[in-house]
Amino acid sequence: MPFSDFYKRTITVTRIFGIPIRCDYRWFVVFFLSVWLIAMNLARGGMWVGQVKLLPVSITAAWILGVITTIGLFLSVLGHELSHALMGRAEGIEIEEIVLHPFGGLARLRNEPESPRAEFRIAVAGPAASFLFSLISFVLMLPTMLAGYTAAGGVLLLLCAGNLLLAVFNLFPGYPLDGGRVLRAILWRRTGDMKQATRLAGMCGMLIAAILIIFGVYMVIAPSFRSYLMGFWSVLVGLFLFDAAYRQVKDVRGRVQYIVKEAMSAPFAVEPDLLISQLIDSVLPMHRQVAFPVALNQRLHGILSLEDLKTLPRERWHLTKARDVMRPIAPRFFVEPSAKLDYARELMKRNGIGSVAVVGKNGELVGFLQSGRFKRKKRSNRAAS
Numbered sequence: 100m101p102f103s104d105f106y107k108r109t110i111t112v113t114r115i116f117g118i119p120i121r122c123d124y125r126w127f128v129v130f131f132l133s134v135w136l137i138a139m140n141l142a143r144g145g146m147w148v149g150q151v152k153l154l155p156v157s158i159t160a161a162w163i164l165g166v167i168t169t170i171g172l173f174l175s176v177l178g179h180e181l182s183h184a185l186m187g188r189a190e191g192i193e194i195e196e197i198v199l200h201p202f203g204g205l206a207r208l209r210n211e212p213e214s215p216r217a218e219f220r221i222a223v224a225g226p227a228a229s230f231l232f233s234l235i236s237f238v239l240m241l242p243t244m245l246a247g248y249t250a251a252g253g254v255l256l257l258l259c260a261g262n263l264l265l266a267v268f269n270l271f272p273g274y275p276l277d278g279g280r281v282l283r284a285i286l287w288r289r290t291g292d293m294k295q296a297t298r299l300a301g302m303c304g305m306l307i308a309a310i311l312i313i314f315g316v317y318m319v320i321a322p323s324f325r326s327y328l329m330g331f332w333s334v335l336v337g338l339f340l341f342d343a344a345y346r347q348v349k350d351v352r353g354r355v356q357y358i359v360k361e362a363m364s365a366p367f368a369v370e371p372d373l374l375i376s377q378l379i380d381s382v383l384p385m386h387r388q389v390a391f392p393v394a395l396n397q398r399l400h401g402i403l404s405l406e407d408l409k410t411l412p413r414e415r416w417h418l419t420k421a422r423d424v425m426r427p428i429a430p431r432f433f434v435e436p437s438a439k440l441d442y443a444r445e446l447m448k449r450n451g452i453g454s455v456a457v458v459g460k461n462g463e464l465v466g467f468l469q470s471g472r473f474k475r476k477k478r479s480n481r482a483a484s
């Protein structure tokens with residue numbers, strides 16, 4: 100396995116409200132770096148957070164506080180993303196996963212919001228949660244400090260500042276930041292043109308990213324600043340954002356919408372009266388598919404998923420027909436040849452069988468699609484632009 104792939108592989112840490120929380124290995128590096136940075140600063144003679152100076156503590160205490168604060172910041176990012184995800188779910192969008200990466204997190208939605216209003220709500224939910232966490236930390240901090248628990252107060256102060264930063268930074272109006280999504284929602288609503296709105300929000304994102312990079316370089320070389328770590332971090336975040344924003348802009352410009360007809364394979368159907376024993380003995384060795392359309396005279400009756408056969412005892416194979424175990428035809432099991440491939444992909448992800456039948460205007464079976472196995476026919480008649 101190449102090194103880069105190892106780093107890209109995500110592991111599922113836990114599930115919250117049924118949403119898988121994943122992170123990749125780079126994230127552990129950042130976790131350690133954060134603990135180390137906070138611990139070193141605290142031990143070395145106090146740490147400035149805004150106008151407040153945290154008193155220096157012993158080295159052991161510094162490490163413990165570093166771990167607690169980092170976990171707190173990690174939970175803050177998670178809470179921010181979870182807020183996006185739950186708002187998305189409230190808007191009727193399924194949530195694929197939440198990924199924590201070195202530069203924060205990402206709530207991956209199964210599909211794009213369908214209206215500017217939904218987009219706006221989902222985008223705003225994250226920073227709103229961060230503002231709330233910041234406020235809670237602040238409210239808890241005051242009595243903690245006054246009671247003399249300065250270490251605990253210090254942790255709360257860092258969480259207050261961290262969450263505030265998370266909220267404010269994310270509201271910068273450029274894609275892929277939340278502010279960029281808000282901007283996109285507003286432009287989309289004003290003009291009704293989602294593509295144009297996406298492009299503009301992406302370009303604003305590229306501009307913000309460029310400013311971050313320039314600012315980062317300035318922090319490293321300017322004699323008055325000389326803040327290497329902050330500078331490098333700023334450059335890294337800038338590059339990361341630039342890449343995402345650029346891809347968004349490019350995506351809108353050059354996106355080719357494939358249709359089902361261009362990707363489907365010729366249908367291989369089994370007859371409703373085919374015995375399962377025959378299917379296993381003679382059909383399966385020849386046709387390695389996870390599901391088969393069940394059709395008679397080109398008319399689709401249902402879909403037979405091998406997954407459904409797992410519960411069927413072996414001794415019943417020669418008594419059971421395809422029609423007995425197939426899933427009867429339903430809208431989620433077929434598409435028209437002219438449907439968009441993206442739509443078919445969504446359907447395959449959600450219908451539980453990882454495939455869809457392609458049915459023509461007169462109800463005849465004309466093709467079959469299995470997820471991950473598309474025939475990409477070249478569009479030779481498409482002029483290059």
Ligand SMILES: [Zn+2]
Nearest residue numbers: 225226269277
């Ligand atoms: Zn966010």
